[in-house]
Amino acid sequence: MNRDDVELIEAINNADPIAFKRLFDTYWKKIYRTALQKLPTEEDASDITQDVFYIIWKNRAGWQVKSNIAAYLMSMLRHKIYDFYAQRDRLPIFVPINEQEEYWDYSFQEGEKQDFAAENQQVRKEIDAMPEKMREIFLLSRFENLSAQQIADKLGISVQTVRNQISTALKRIKNRFGDKATWLLFLFFIKF
Numbered sequence: 001m002n003r004d005d006v007e008l009i010e011a012i013n014n015a016d017p018i019a020f021k022r023l024f025d026t027y028w029k030k031i032y033r034t035a036l037q038k039l040p041t042e043e044d045a046s047d048i049t050q051d052v053f054y055i056i057w058k059n060r061a062g063w064q065v066k067s068n069i070a071a072y073l074m075s076m077l078r079h080k081i082y083d084f085y086a087q088r089d090r091l092p093i094f095v096p097i098n099e100q101e102e103y104w105d106y107s108f109q110e111g112e113k114q115d116f117a118a119e120n121q122q123v124r125k126e127i128d129a130m131p132e133k134m135r136e137i138f139l140l141s142r143f144e145n146l147s148a149q150q151i152a153d154k155l156g157i158s159v160q161t162v163r164n165q166i167s168t169a170l171k172r173i174k175n176r177f178g179d180k181a182t183w184l185l186f187l188f189f190i191k192f
Helices: 005-013 016-037 042-058 069-086 099-102 109-129 131-144 148-156 159-191
Strands: none
Touching: 005 016, 016 042, 016 069, 016 148, 042 069, 042 159, 069 109, 109 131, 109 159, 131 148, 131 159
């Protein structure tokens, strides 16, 4: 393993959000593209990609990599894809809002807190600008961890309509924020 990887892992073990963002920025696109090739929808690929990084952050204090970071992340992705197909209609779990502080309980420098809060507000505005039904479906899938089938049952609509609305919501966010979209959604659903 090269020295940069070792330093990055140590910084993440010490809950350094800048190091984690560097990890995310370096590898998310490769993970996402691979997931996109193996999963049925862009939404599924995005969810699995976010889940890979969420697991690292959640377990950051004990995160250990024996070979190299890229191989480790690809192995994690492979396991998440196996889990996805084993539990086909289940969406990856996001931390409920009322439990999020536990996972982000470390000290940011004041400027970093403001940066994350500003980015969070941008995502919130984009979600608020969505048509009402799309916003409702998107938030049910992300904040209440409901599967497409559960949302369809709850709202009395088809599963395909739910999937289409979530996919459209994700595309809106990606169109608005470009390459930063996945990172901003990760921050939004995990941090705030």
